[in-house]
Amino acid sequence: MEPHTGEICAHSMFESEEEELAGQAQAWKYTFAFVESLAVKSVVLLGIPDIIARHGPKATLSLSQIAAELPSEKPDVNCLFRILRFLVAKNFFRAETSGGANEVRYGLTPASKWFVKGGAAAPSVSMIAMLLMQNDVTMMAPWHHFNECVLDGGVAFEKAHGLHLWDYAAAHPDQNCLFNQAMACNANIVMKAILSKYEGFQGLNSLVDVGGGIGATLAEIVKAHPSINGISYDLPHVVAMAPHYPGVKHIGGDMFREVPSADAVFMKWIMHDWEDEDCVKILKQCRKAIPETGKVIIVDTVLNPREKTALDPSMGLVFDLAMIAHTVGGKERSEEEWKNLLKEAGFPRFNIIAIPALQSVIEAFPY
Incomplete structure (x- = not known):
């Protein structure tokens, strides 16, 4: 028997020429994706x-x-x-x-x-801002550091730019504007889906949107439910760029330390930015902000959801990798992971409601 050299004969890995050619076709697709x-x-x-x-x-x-x-x-x-x-x-x-x-x-x-910005497609369903943000050189650079993250840990965005995303955005107004526009883009898409299917805003007199960005999401909710007094809550440098929306008040602060009081708390695409320990801290502040009869309304991805939609469920895994690229410990979660997270934060009961979007609505109750 010849000694093992550590080299692999390529042809020996394939069972047939057909398999080899099919694999090569996929390999080219991955190379130029x-x-x-x-x-x-x-x-x-x-x-x-x-x-x-x-x-x-x-x-x-x-x-x-x-x-x-x-x-x-x-x-x-x-x-x-x-x-x-x-x-x-x-x-x-x-x-x-x-x-x-x-x-x-x-x-x-x-x-x-x-x-399309307008005309054939309404501006409310445009994905332009999200495309431009995700393909911006600043946001693409961290993806090139995944192998380093596997080998020695650390944060991909920090490896690429020397700062965490939120600190970088605070120091670079243009990047902050690009990010906020992308989040508003997503807000328009998701809110159209939520308002068409979700009835949980009925009966609320006040609602605080934690991580509300420039207030685009909350403005849509208040427009559809005028009885709600809305509070858009985010970091000071974010709300400083917020425009005026009828029925929406902007407050700057830190969700790890305090959340303004309201009948309910709304969080869209916030929990997936943070590791479990941080999510529990945020949720506990939300628990303090609502009455015993209140609730927290989370809009986020549920991996492998029970109710299937026309959207590709594997996109949840794509966003999970985006969390590695752009956040410190952020991730997408399965239903079981959501259950454990909410229970630890003081929310023993929850509902998952499917909407025509990549995300789901997760209602969490403190009783």
């Missing part, structure tokens, strides 16, 4: 979904028509064609052939309608 997102980012920055949408939700435009509306006197039409060809193959745009010269005309798909 970033291309789809950045190609979409390029056409969003160029405003191409908006250019098409201005002509109607079912409109199709030729390459020359699209190029004519770009903010450039001499756009590289060949480069544009190749990007659009790729995104048609990925079903981001649709293509139709018409005319004697077989001219290709490009139109919107259900996916690209989410990246």
Whole structure:
């Protein structure tokens, strides 16, 4: 028997040529997975979904028509064609052939309608801000440090930038603005889903949105339920940028030390930013802020939810990795993990309510 050299013969790992080729196909996809997102980012920055949408939700435009509306006197039409060809193959745009010269005309798909500022898709369902934030070089850099996090621990964002995300945002107003816009983008999407399915805001006279950002989420709730007096509660540098919303009061503070009193506490995409110990601290402050008949309304991902939706459940695992990239100990949780977390914080009873979004509504009760 020949001595083991530590080297692996590639062909010996596959049971057949078919398996080898299928694996190679997947390997190429993983290697260039970033291309789809950045190609979409390029056409969003160029405003191409908006250019098409201005002509109607079912409109199709030729390459020359699209190029004519770009903010450039001499756009590289060949480069544009190749990007659009790729995104048609990925079903981001649709293509139709018409005319004697077989001219290709490009139109919107259900996916690209989410990246229109107005017109064919209402601004409330645009994902532009989230796309631009997640693909920003600052937010992408921590992903390149995952192997270091595995080997020696630490925080990916700090390894990339020398600061935790919240400290970095406080020191960089432009980045803070980008982050807040992305959170407002998510708020619009999720609140549309919540307000269409969740009835738990009825009967409330006051509601505090902990980690409420610039108040976009709470403004939607108060608009739908005018009897609610809303308090948007976040760090001072965040609320300093908050616009005025009818029925919403902005308060700056630290949720680890205090939460303003209200009938109920609302937290959207907050718990997943923190490790279990920190979540318990936050929840205990929320417990102090509500009466015995009150509740905490959490909007967050539940991994492997019982009720399935049309959305890919594996996206919860994607967001779980995003928590490694951008937070200190944050993670997505299963129903059992939520149960244990809430019980430790003084909430023995809870409900999980499915909504048409990646997140679920988790109602927690102190009795």
